[in-house]
Amino acid sequence: MTKKYYADSDSINSLRLIIFIGFIVCVGGLYALFLWLHNNYPEYFRIDITTVPEVIIIASIVLLTIIYVVIAGIILPKWFDTARYAVSFEEICAETGVIIRSNRHMMMSAVQYITSLRFLSFNAVMIHASGGRMIIPFLSDTDTADFIVKAENLLINRGGL
């Protein structure tokens, strides 16, 4: 029997907050650089036209803003809406991605062991197999526990290695 799981939508707000903090730090750093240049090279920046460093800094800030809006406003919600995972007797599947859609099927026969990870409020399950590993990110607490129990029961029924 196949059990399906979905990405936890509560994680999206925490992620947005972290990305926002990162965005503010980057923009703040660029602005600080802008001020430092003005203070240390006043003669260079006294001229009326916009200088090359100013153009680069302003362009970087604009680019960062666009990237932030696209990621936080479009890509993240779409990713969380479309991510899905499944566990069955034969395989563990993960279907994720927005622009490039990736569908991974890991054979249960290749699975060696499973690790659960927790960082702040984010949960993830790492599946170690002969030949690689797969990470199932952004599961809720209950889903993580359920996923691990289900996968481990299937491993035990498989008879180990």
Next chain:
Amino acid sequence: MGKIIGETTNNDFRLQHPLALLTYSKRKFWLLLIPILRRLIVYNFNVIEWISWGLWDLLLLGLLAGIILFQYFSFRYKFNDFELIIQNNFFIKSVFKINFNKVSLLSSKETFWSRPFRAVKLQIESEAKSAFNKRKASDVVIVTDKKTAERVLWRFRSGSSAVKRRHTVSYKNPRSMLVIYSILFSSAYSGGIYLLILLYQSADIIAETLGIYYGEILSRFKELSENIITGISDGLIFIIVITACGYIYSFISNILRLQNYRLTIRGRLLEIKGGYFSRWSYYINRDYVNYTDIRQNMIMKIFGLYSINIGCTGYGRKRGEIPVFIPITELPKGGAVLEMFLPGLGSELAKRKPEKRTAKTSFFKLTWLPLFLIIGFALGFSLLVYIIPNFARLYLFLLIMSEIPSALFMTACVTEYFSGGVTIDKEHRHFAVYCRKGLSQHLVIVPENKVSTIRERKTYFGKRHNISNITIITCGERGVKHTARSVKSFELDIL
């Protein structure tokens, strides 16, 4: 069964062959030793003056030598009918066992300089990561005498699962085919790197010698080359000489490596042997072969030749070592051995086409990169000539050197378009991936039970036409990926 850990005594364990000391001595030891010894000659063997000159160097050398000896005497091993037991007392005492049933590959190598001492280097691999957590290291490396090595090999070969049937098949590549293989698979890169390292490391001696004769050698090459092509510059001559020497070194290495090549299949055991001055042997448990890779480059495709490799943990681990199964063959001839190795497939491989082929609309997707390179290099050349015309000849040389590999890349991508795809063979329970790796085409056959992960990737445009890249990741230490690009998607219902 062997004794339980804790009940062993040092009397049961053996030391390695004394030549193992050389495996423990790293390059830095020799780079320190050789100049120190040279100084002794410069000082006319005046030991006191020599010591006072290099006291700290000598102390450091003594320390390194002490560590090497300590490592040698710390490592001991023994074996019984079922397992090999290693004891290592280097600071931390560790004892570990490897069951012969879990050994995927056992290799023995006699180099030309170890053969007079009857020393053999055994390397043992299993599916697990290296015991010392080094990705490129074998699980166990033992230098032992020939008699002991044969006993270990006999234990492995007569192990419970390795040989179940007495039926044996042997295969030997004709010498002419080995020459063709060496021509096709030798690279100037590896040989050229070796030559440059040699020149760099022995800079004083060789530079001094070459410096005396450099002018004469160069003018002689110029005379010879002007009979073929006029107007060759000194720099180009240098590059041609290094490249040619590099290629010749690689060619000779490959020829010598595959001399006396022989493949024997005894039940579950594969024995692959070869070598002329340095003799090597690989004993592979078939149960640990993860995939079979049949490859062709452009020239081989024209002449209907194939090279067959296998994927097994530890085989082909070292740089420059190709994990050959059959070095080179015309498939109908090599098909008998392949038929035994891949029942139901060997004789039919040349005729098989992929079940899900590359999508017809994906020609540009597969060839955009080489097209971009070809046009990009030409445009770059035109731009450079326009901006700084003084170096037009150099730009032209660089353009030609860039366009040749780009054109080869384009040819490989076009071939991938016509021959790429995936097959799920339910009858023989395997996956077959027709893909391109570098400039050669590969047919990779992965048994169902050796598949670790199947990955399907679709771009936004691929979703509209139902086209995706299918990657099959095989079991094993490294998890090798085989990707068929732009294939019509299919439901991944597992066998």
